Amino acid sequence: MKIGLIGFSTRNYIPYIEYYENIFKSNNISYECIFWDRFNSDNTKKKSNEYTIHVVCKPGMNKLRKIFPMYKFKMELERIIEKEQYTHLVVLTTVPGVLIWKKLLAGFKNKYILDIRDYSYEKYSWYRKIVEQLIANSYFTVISSNGFKTFLPQSDKIITCHNIGKNFSEEKEIGDLKKKEKIIIGFVGGVRYFDENCKFIQIFANNPKYQLYYIGKRNLDCDLEGYCKRNNIKNVVFKGEFKNEDKPEIYRKIDFINAIYGNKSLEVTTALPNRLYDGILFKKPIIASEGTYLGNVVDEYGLGIVININKPTKNIIEKFDKYINNFDGVNFVKKCQEFKEKIFFEQDNFLKHIRLFTSKIN
Template identity: 35%
Template sequence: MKKKKVCFITTRNIFNTTCLPRYAKILNDDFDIIYWDQHGIEENCGANNHYKFEYKMPYGKGKLKKAIGYLKFKNFAINIIKKNKYDSLILLPTQTGLLFSKLLMTKYKGRFILDIRDYTAENNILIYQLEKKVIHSSGITVITSPAYKTFLPKHEYLISHNITKIDQEVINMYRKRTNIDKEKIVISCIGSIRFIDQFKKVIQSFANDDRFELRFIGRGSENLNDYCMEKSIKNVMLKGRFNSEDTIGYYLDTDIIMNLYGNNNPFLDYALSNKLYYAATLGIPILVCPNTYMEDVTVSNGFGFTYDLDNPQMSDKLYEYYQSIDWDKFYNKSDKYMESVNMDENIFMKSIRDFIKGG
């Protein structure tokens, strides 16, 4: 049987493509990748060939520079695709699929996977209609939140979860900690720190409350330093960019996970963040905003706490909640949720593997 040639295409850096290791596992690292290096760094994901498009795109730069970057990346990638004549393509995120829509619908119909991980201005009728055509031309379209069906075209989607595999011995080690009667409850936001104004509100809600220590760990945390200095806030720790392999260590030093990005915004209301899965896997309470799908999932499954930043009494309510947790019941509920997630993941892995074999 002829060996299938598969290429992964993304308009992101590899470090921002968190699902890539799972696809790599399914493909046994037998694939090429074409990616946009927006940060000027060296990366390797284990692919056969890494085709890097170098075009720095610092946060906050203008739309014109970004548009030029997209067009240059498109030309760069199409030349490689035509030369290598791939059997199947995997594209992430939605913008990548839209960028290559003509190629996908004419040359790769039924032979590509589109991986949707965010809201992408589907309220724009032109974007929605183009996305609809691309989705219906795909072999598989993957979504990372069932709530995305709210704004996406009607279609049979494959669910994928943003999980990170954690060894059972690590989970057991975390759960043997003393979870109550601590001198300080550590609340951590681990990952890129982008919603600065929102996080200033979070900091203000806990400002100099000796019961809590807030930790913002990741690229962008330095943007909160001046605010903490101006307000003389002492119970906040800031740490910049870190290596991905250090992530689990930061979670092991965390008592409560912070997932307070905001609400009443389609980019935030429907998504399920990877913090959800760290919380459920390790058995860590997670703070979520009201009126979000994250609230629906975590609170109904017994490991989420709705934190309303407009309520001045919320830190007191959180402290009472944390002190009253029945940890055996808490772990049972979070484990039960992860059982359903793992069932979805088995279906996802098999579906992708079968598609590639037959694609």
Template identity: 30%
Template sequence: MKVALILATNVEKSPYMQYYIDVYKEKNIDVEVILLNRDKRVSNEEFPYKIHSCDIIARETASCVRKIYDYFRYSRFVRRILKQSDYSQIVVFTIANAVFLSYYLLSYYKKKYIFDIRDYSPLVKYTVPIIRRLLNNSALNCFSSPGFRSWLPACDYVICHNARRKSLDEDIVNARDIDVENVKVLTIGQLRNFITNKMLMDHLGNKSRITIQFSGMGIAYDLLKKYEVKKMYNNVKFTGYYPKKEEFSIVDGCDFMNIILPDDTLSRYLISNRFYLSLLRRKPMIVSSGGIQAEYVKEYDLGIIVSSEDDIYSKIMIYARSFDPIQFQKNCDRFLEMVRLDMQIFSRSVFYSLNL
């Protein structure tokens, strides 16, 4: 038996594919990966699975027209690979991939594909009938956030969190006290949004007893560095690209995780990778008000909810002074127990969808 994972980017930017590989590996099912290689970074040399790479070089800031054209070209490449191989099941990641492959999926893989949705797509407002058919004719629908129900057609689905089952058992550490004289706020991963990260710098720049660290690259990286120089902030640090294996050690060196996102449909309903990093490594998070992450932070007491009108510096320092690592650890565990249950359901559902 052989399955294909159809990605919308390269392996390095698609950690969620590993959640499926873990399930298939348990059942000794062969896995192949079809990917859109936009930046010539196909895979880690240690990646042990066959890759079909469609090399279409394009910037992340490309126009909508260019992105649509690229997806059209990529869909032709994917269809060619699918016709050449006999896959028992395919997993289609992202709405754009599924929409551009919709005719082929509905014609040749009805009830044999998994539709995995990780975030909002501008295509949604134009393709609701197509998305509804795709959701109704899949073998399984997997969402990374229950918040997606607000903008997707009604359907059956399971939640696949942005956390491996292995990590939920092996990568958890104990919470530690916060040194209120040396508080570090970390933003890690893709630096996509200039406005929200600029806001954080404006609130915390040149403040005593606090430093801001940005680790990772992205379309906002250069703009943020230029802004930091322009404002002459003396407590902001950029560390740039980091190998995935160093992620935990970087997080362990901070006190707060910045997860302030824009107030838009894309950000309001998602649960980010940083959210899970915060839980696993026991770091209180700073989240923007009005989204599903803020709901969870409030319900489980996982950090601070802020808006641009708040005195974010004061909120952080007040929280740091009263921080109780033992209680915070219990709060994280409560949420992670829900995540474990959801991931168990996900794993079973993927297995059952194979109809073995």
């Protein structure tokens, strides 16, 4: 008996894989991970119990140019599954599941977990129909946001798992924002959403009270640094890729978390990004967009500020000033704790389901 965990990127972008690995290890279940390095071209390599498929398919590439890399990934993935003779699978995100859906339905019915962490190609009816079949034939299906229920079929196999980690020492308090001479707003993670962040930068452009940080690898189509240079915007700092263990130090230097993704598509309106959980753990208010599920959560639980980036700059700055002047750090920490208890309740249910899955293997 051996489980294959199928990722759609490198380990650094799939921190939640550890939930599965920890339970498999504790139950002496044999497993291997399959990752996709989409930034480098090379032969597939195996180190210890990890395969890495090297096929270039960078974010921001033309959709037609992605077809051949996707096909190469699919063929290599199926080759590894056949070679290693996995008896059970964990499929992380729908795209690899759709790529090998025939194999899953033919050979792994009720022997795989489908883990859905984002909206991808559900706008296409054929894609939705395949995903519906994958959910129906899974042992169980995980979603990382209840907002996904707006585009997924109803199913009693769907449970919720949040992208919150337990590896960091949780901050217990927050400084007094009212006493800060300069407010630091940080965008931490893969830098994308060019149009939305250009508007966001313009709101605070060269405002001496605010400084914006963008920390992480940027998408090819999101040259915000070039935008700032062309427009002579001086109060924006850009830093490159970071390691997950760097997060505590990064967030200590930040006052607000930039989680502005706009509200143009279901991809951004339904997701709960990692930054929500970073905010809860590191006690930093989140800035979210109106018209998104994240915005609804932030507003309902008092976890930050919700704005419409299309409104006049003056109105938004006034909203920030009011939030800062009325900020109660003790109450904010309490709100974070209340929401954390809710999501950890759902996490425990998720972990229970993995253990049940594991018990069927032994």
